[in-house]
Amino acid sequence: MTILAVVMLTIGVWSQRLLGAFVVGPLLERRPTLTRAAGLIPAAVVMAVIVSLTITRGGDLVFDERIVGLVAAAFFVWRKAPFIVVVAVAAVTTSLLRVLL
């Protein structure tokens, strides 16, 4: 991680929290469609990060045990399991498959 990245990400994250709270929030109040759209952004972009982290490695597409780990975790998310359980299931499934296969 470069110093530029540390600085720019800090500015970006801090300012989005403050802008959201004190600028965008009041603006959105009387615009229901925009509010709904804003609420959906995390679902779309975080899912994209999940996909990227699951199927790439060092710039290449790599389909491996991580996918199974994520599917197992997804089942527990759907069953509303505690966060720590979801994370443990992903790690254990993935590493077990690597040991066994």
Add this chain to the structure above:
Amino acid sequence: MTSTTKQPASSPRLSLIDFVTMAVTFFALGVTLQVLLIEAGTSSTRAFVASVVIFSATSEFAYLAVRNGGGSDWAAIVAGWVVATRFGILAVSLVPRLPKGLPLRVLAALNAFDPNVAMAVQQENPKAVEREFWRTTSAMMIGWFLGIAVGTLLGNVIGDTSRIGLDAVFPAALLAIIGNILRSRDGFVAGVAGGLICLGLLPIAPAGLPIILSVFGVGVALLVGRLVPSQTRLP
């Protein structure tokens, strides 16, 4: 706590067990993040400083995902910004419910994460919102700062993190974080569309672009919402 107002059963309170669970969760998250940052070639000191000041594991991971995919620094930074919109949205729902007073509101906005906002917005009055917000926040922060400290120390020791499945932890953690949004029909469609856009672009677009362009998944969800009446909720 001298409040005489009765707490209705519908407002959840953070029990001691919840407090410990939350701290342990963020401890695990902090350790994982540091180990992966250091494995990706960041020096221990910089990895520690980064996690203290950026205050968003999601953004750091979006950044890493793009950099590891061969993307430029700026593409990775923009990806980190895009995923941080989540925090802006959390701040939108939190801040109006807090008691009046700018300094504490600013401080709360800067600490807006998913678990503490989710806990706070379920409370009945501003005082309770503030109390549960900061109780949840302190649990998270204790875990987080201990976690990044331990993770920074472990980062140079653990070596191959994939053996213990650490590379699968963050996607799973992110999935748990957005789990509640995905339960609504619109959220589910936005998530699937965003994921598919990314999947389709990954082999052809420069690294970073798939994550940035996945924001159009929101448009797909709004379009589907307009075409199909929204009565259905997923289990």
